[in-house]
Amino acid sequence: MASNPERRAALVDAGVEVLAREGARGLTFRAVDAEAGVPVGTASNYFAGRDDLLRQIDARVHARLAPDPRVLGELMRAPKDRTLVTALMHDLMARAVRDRTGWLALLELRLEATRRPELRDSYTKSVREQLLYGMEFHREAGLPGGDETVVVLYLAMLGLILEQVTLPGVLDGVLSGTEVPDGLVERIVAAVVPAR
Amino acid sequence: MASNPERRAALVDAGVEVLAREGARGLTFRAVDAEAGVPVGTASNYFAGRDDLLRQIDARVHARLAPDPRVLGELMRAPKDRTLVTALMHDLMARAVRDRTGWLALLELRLEATRRPELRDSYTKSVREQLLYGMEFHREAGLPGGDETVVVLYLAMLGLILEQVTLPGVLDGVLSGTEVPDGLVERIVAAVVPAR
Numbered sequence: 001m002a003s004n005p006e007r008r009a010a011l012v013d014a015g016v017e018v019l020a021r022e023g024a025r026g027l028t029f030r031a032v033d034a035e036a037g038v039p040v041g042t043a044s045n046y047f048a049g050r051d052d053l054l055r056q057i058d059a060r061v062h063a064r065l066a067p068d069p070r071v072l073g074e075l076m077r078a079p080k081d082r083t084l085v086t087a088l089m090h091d092l093m094a095r096a097v098r099d100r101t102g103w104l105a106l107l108e109l110r111l112e113a114t115r116r117p118e119l120r121d122s123y124t125k126s127v128r129e130q131l132l133y134g135m136e137f138h139r140e141a142g143l144p145g146g147d148e149t150v151v152v153l154y155l156a157m158l159g160l161i162l163e164q165v166t167l168p169g170v171l172d173g174v175l176s177g178t179e180v181p182d183g184l185v186e187r188i189v190a191a192v193v194p195a196r
Numbered sequence: 197m198a199s200n201p202e203r204r205a206a207l208v209d210a211g212v213e214v215l216a217r218e219g220a221r222g223l224t225f226r227a228v229d230a231e232a233g234v235p236v237g238t239a240s241n242y243f244a245g246r247d248d249l250l251r252q253i254d255a256r257v258h259a260r261l262a263p264d265p266r267v268l269g270e271l272m273r274a275p276k277d278r279t280l281v282t283a284l285m286h287d288l289m290a291r292a293v294r295d296r297t298g299w300l301a302l303l304e305l306r307l308e309a310t311r312r313p314e315l316r317d318s319y320t321k322s323v324r325e326q327l328l329y330g331m332e333f334h335r336e337a338g339l340p341g342g343d344e345t346v347v348v349l350y351l352a353m354l355g356l357i358l359e360q361v362t363l364p365g366v367l368d369g370v371l372s373g374t375e376v377p378d379g380l381v382e383r384i385v386a387a388v389v390p391a392r
Contacts, residue, residue, distance in 0.1 A: 023220050023221050023311075024221075025218070107306075110358070110362035112219075114300060115217070148371055148383045151371055152383055155351075155353075155355035155356050155384065156348055157355070160351050160355075163351065163354065166306035166309060167306060167320045169320040171347070174331075174347060175344055191344070191348045191388050192387050
């Protein structure tokens with residue numbers, strides 16, 4: 001298999017674009033070649049098959065959406081209370097808004113996983129690891145609330161991001177005086193995370 | 197346009213199946229005809245176009261997933277407290293588990309809405325109306341918590357249903373002693389809805 005790492009990265013990013021824009025069925029090697037502006041046949045030299053491409057898209061989007069270590073380091077200097085959890089969730093939301101395409105690709109991957117057992121297993125593992133990492137992070141930082149706090153917070157943020165990246169008009173003005181999505185992030189944390 | 201109501205209903209249900217199984221790109225009149233076991237060309241006599249079919253699928257799935265009025269009437273005899281909210285959320289979750297295909301079709305509709313402005317407008321309206329109805333229902337029944345309680349509850353349940361219908365393994369055993377999804381429904385309500 002071809003191994004130019006920059007070319008591979010460009011092809012995977014092109015795959016993310018195609019997946020978000022055309023849906024899972026539109027994700028073909030030919031469409032990836034066209035999106036990346038490379039000769040037909042290039043993608044098939046870089047990926048063992050479509051499942052391999054889907055796995056690499058998963059890894060790439062998770063890297064794209066990961067927190068910036070510098071921003072995180074800055075945030076983590078604050079007292080370990082509900083205000084810090086709010087700041088962390090604002091950062092998560094800001095990353096989702098900045099890379100809406102990445103999130104749409106993740107949602108397409110979820111639906112494609114219902115059709116492809118191999119993808120379902122690898123994608124379940126990667127989403128689950130992220131959640132378990134979040135629970136460990138919360139515990140070790142001494143943030144308020146237990147494991148169940150993190151799980152409920154995760155689910156509410158997942159719902160909010162799904163709503164925002166697919167149907168942004170649904171929540172607009174639903175709660176008067178609450179900006180979307182930032183004010184809703186604050187409402188979620190206030191409801192779910194104990195004051196101390 | 198042809199107007200046999202039973203035939204139309206069967207075609208829309210076939211559309212739900214195709215959308216869930218094949219994704220938005222797989223939803224063609226031809227695939228709907230094949231799924232419904234009717235002659236090629238039938239669906240095109242029943243729907244003005246693909247947007248019309250998508251709108252009717254939206255309406256049909258919302259009807260399929262609506263609470264049974266008898267079950268709801270039975271539940272609403274209980275005291276209007278957190279236990280009742282838990283029972284209502286268990287019922288919502290049970291309907292999602294029973295009609296996973298319907299929910300997968302709704303998720304495909306969300307992604308297709310990002311590509312089709314007309315569908316985005318009509319689908320935003322229908323999801324928003326449901327949320328506003330839920331807020332009104334909660335208020336009029338005198339259930340504990342305000343509008344923000346209903347919105348946060350809605351988002352957490354949306355996240356839970358997304359997780360359950362696409363990657364059911366993610367939450368399995370993540371909280372020890374908490375069954376998925378029923379125990380998680382209880383954790384969500386306990387976290388979000390005030391005791392009184």
